[in-house]
Amino acid sequence: MTETTGAGDGPPYLRIVAGIRRRIADGELAPGDRVPSTRRIAAEWGVALATATKALTTLRMEGLVEARPRIGTVVAGAASTAPGSAPAPAPAPVSASASPSAAGAEHELxxxxxxxxxxxxxxxxxxxxxxxxxxxxxxxxxxxxxxxxxxxxxxxxxxxxxxxxGEASYGAEEEALEGWRARVESGARTLWGLYRKHPWLAQVGSLTRPLLVPNLLVHGEWMLGALDGHGLDPTTLFDIHVLLYSHVQGVAVHLEMEAHAEAATGQSEDQWMDSRASTLRELVESGRFPTFAKVVGSFEGGYDLRLDALFEFGLKALLDGLTPLVEGPAPGTPEPARRLTRRPAGRLLDVSRTSRPGPGCR
Incomplete structure (x- = not known):
């Protein structure tokens, strides 16, 4: 990294904050000057874009820099640049006498x-x-x-x-898919793609307290439509939908967790594992976990955890297991019992009362 002054061995973003703060205090960056962009910070300090963005956000919260529409992030007024000074107060509401740029930003909001x-x-x-x-x-x-x-x-x-x-849609190409499995695979991969693009999305909502947002209902409608018409009772059909959704979300939740960990520690997943090599070796050599030791010891170069591959592997395993339930058993094999859960009348999917709509039905 280029600069480490002022933050010791703390998180990388704090070292960046200290470096830019020093530049401001030394007059290298004067009020109104543009501060380095996130990409430039990432290249200069050798960090991820997320870490660079977090550093700029911290500087904004301290009042040292401010965002200006169509200009970018610049050093704030002189009063807020002195070392150890209090953060600048929050901007006041725009009035008739406010600057044209601020008034324009309010107008375009x-x-x-x-x-x-x-x-x-x-x-x-x-x-x-x-x-x-x-x-x-x-x-x-x-x-x-x-x-x-x-x-x-x-x-x-x-x-x-x-x-x-709402960025995902099911168009003519998806509608042309034949068979429940192809349609379910398309829906699951569409959802996975959204989580890949927006890692934080998997952190929002849960199975027990689902989000009620219309565009997720589009996904729920697609998945339920793919499973409908195969003789499944409503509870089993919905359980399958929830199970598939939980697989996608359950793997995707680690995307954001890893990004946050890397930004906070400055270590990649591989670097973090390397730093724990001695701990892992002690566990393997302790003799307490023989099967674990045998499996881990068989890897050449270590186990490579690939979330995309794990998502596909789990999706195939789920659909292989669900096929006899959805399509019925293969000829010559006993038919699996189809669950017919009995509940009090009016309770099964009574949206007017207390039943939950489930993932995707939001």
Whole structure:
């Protein structure tokens, strides 16, 4: 890395913050000067883009830099650049006497811009980095102005999720697919692609408390439609849908976790594992876990955890196991019992009462 002054052995983003803070204090970067972009920071310090973005966000929160529409991130006013000074106060609401650039940013503000900006922050830095203040700072507007379009961060996250899920669609090519399995595979891979593009998305919502956003219902409709018409009772059909959804989300949740860990530690997955080699060796050589030791010892060069491959492997295993249930047993084999869960009348999928719509039905 180029600079390490001021942050010791802390996370890489803090070392970047210390380096840029020193440049400002030394006058190398004056008020109004553009600070290095995320790509330039990533190249200069040898870090991931997410780490560079997190460093700039920290500097914004400290009041040392500010985002200006159509210009970029620049050093804030002189009062906020002195070492150890208090962060600059939050921008005041725009009034008739406000600067033309600020007034223009307020005038151009919309729910769509707010949501797209928040999605961009989450993609680069993770969902915890999203806040109403961070979004406003990125847009160059007063924080309170964003509340005219969305009342809270929770509501903003719902809009973000709906927008992200809305990027996928099932068109003529998918409609032409024949057979339930091909259609389910298409739906699962479409969902996986969205999680790949927006890793934070898998962190939003859970099986027990699903999101109620329309664009995820498009996915749910597709998967249920692929499974419908095969004689499955409603509970079994929905259980299969939930099981498939949980496989995709369950693997995808590690995308964001790994990105966050790498940004926080500055270590890649391989580097982290290398740093734990002695611990792993002690476990293998302890004699307490013979099967684990045998399997791990058989790998040449170590086990390569590939999430994309694991997703495909799990999807195939699930669909292979579900095929007799959906299509019926092969000739000459006993038919598996189809579960006919009996519940009190009005409780099965009573959306007017308390039943949950399940993943994808949001």
């Amino acid at each position: 919309s729910l769509d811009r707010i949501v797209r900006t928040a999605v961009g922050i989450a993609d680069a830095e993770g969902l915890p980095a999203v806040s109403m203040r961070a979004v406003a700072s990125r847009l160059g507007v007063a924080t309170m102005s964003t509340y005219r379009y969305v009342p809270s961060k929770d509501d903003l996250v719902l809009h973000m999720a709906d927008a992200a899920f």
